[in-house]
Amino acid sequence: MRAIEITQPGKPDVLQLCERPLPELKPGELLIRVHAAGINRPDVLQRMGHYPVPAGASDLPGLEVAGEIVGGDCDGTPFKLGDMVCALVQGGGYAEYCAAPAGQCLPIPAGLSPLEAAALPENYFTVWSNVFDRAQLKGDETLLVQGGSSGIGVTAIQLAAALGHRVFATAGSAEKCAACVELGAERAINYKDEDFAVVVKELTGGKGVDVVLDMVAGDYLPREIDCLADDGRIALIALLGGANATIDLGQVLRRRLVISGSTLRPRSVAFKADIAAKLLQHAWPLLEQKKVRPVIYKTFPLAQAAEAHALMESSTHVGKIMLQVL
Known part of the structure; x- marks a missing residue:
């Protein structure tokens, strides 16, 4: 099969097209003939x-x-050979064939193409696990999404808004802020011109937001604490702004705040399968009803993975960058 390998650590041009043997399946895995794959920051x-x-x-x-299930033992799964699915995998997606645990596969939502479906797993699994499971966003609570124009951001905005929550977001340009509002954010804050903590406190009548989805960390963290409501929660998923922060732990104590962090890739198949089941129940109907949608910025052929990574690093995109494989 054709695949993209990392020839050595480095810039995007270290991504090179190669020939690899088909993946060897482990028990419980299915072989997918890949139609499309998503580009993500961890890549x-x-x-x-x-x-x-x-x-x-x-x-x-x-x-x-x-893509299409073309191998593996489907017994005991909801799938059969020939079914079209999307899947969260631990690696190997930049290839014509990929192994995926059956529990991490989901049917392609009705009305979506394989390309659109490939834009879902990483972002939807991450957002559901952190915003709704870990941070327990519920009822009439409010959400602040840092990096609202990213793949994670556009997913979090849409899901939370579709489920009835007030959503605020940060982004780095007027165009990106407009995109966040179009997707369901009540207000998008240009972090280059405004202090998000001040704006959020104003928008919530001084109360603050109940949940912050943070992929920045660094010097954002103390300001996020300042704009959290009592009993508020910060769900930390990346460290784009740095791994160190100085915070007022007195506020954490007095106001019963929670700061949690998680990475999805190393978690067990059982853990991810549980998220998949929740997505099928709660998010897939929203996709099929077109209350939420994948947002694809640009698509590249598999052989141009290096160009796709260069675009990702430019941070000029809104939504997902994709690879068309088949």
Whole structure:
């Protein structure tokens, strides 16, 4: 099969087209003939040598795919050979064939193409796990999404808004802020011109937001604490602004705040299968009813993975960058 490999840690041009044998399936895995795959920040970090591959995972980049099940034992699963699915994988997505645990596969939502479906798994699994499971966004609570124009951001905005929550977001340009509002944010804050903590406190009548989805960390963290409501929660999923922060722990104590962090890739198949079941129940109907949608910015052929990574690093995009494989 054709695949994209990381020839050595470095810039996007270290991504090279190669020939690889088909994946060897482990028990419980299905073989997917890949139609499309998504580009994600962890792929960029892996390419740069900053994200070690979990033990037993493919060294090929790519954490989400969509395509046709062409191999594996479907007994005891909801699937059969020939079914079209999308899947969250530990690696190997930048290839013509990919192995995926059956529990991490989901049917392609009705009305979506394989390309659109391949844009879903990494973002939807991450957002559901962190915003709704860990941070327990519920009822009439409010959400602040940092990086609202990213793949994670557009997913969090849409899901939370579709489920009835007030959503605020940050982004780095007027165009990106407008896109966030179009997707369901009540207000998008240009972090280059405004202090999000001040704006959020004004928008909530001084109360603050109940949940913050944070992929920045660094010097954002103390300001996020300042604009949290009592009993508020911060769900930390990335460290784009740095791994160190100085925070007022007195506020954490007095106001019963919770700061949690998680990474999805190393978690067990059982953990991810539980998220998949929740997505099928709660998010897939929203997709099929067109209350939420995948947002695809640009699509590249598999052989142009390096160009796709360069675009990802430019941060000029809104939504997902994709690879068309078939």
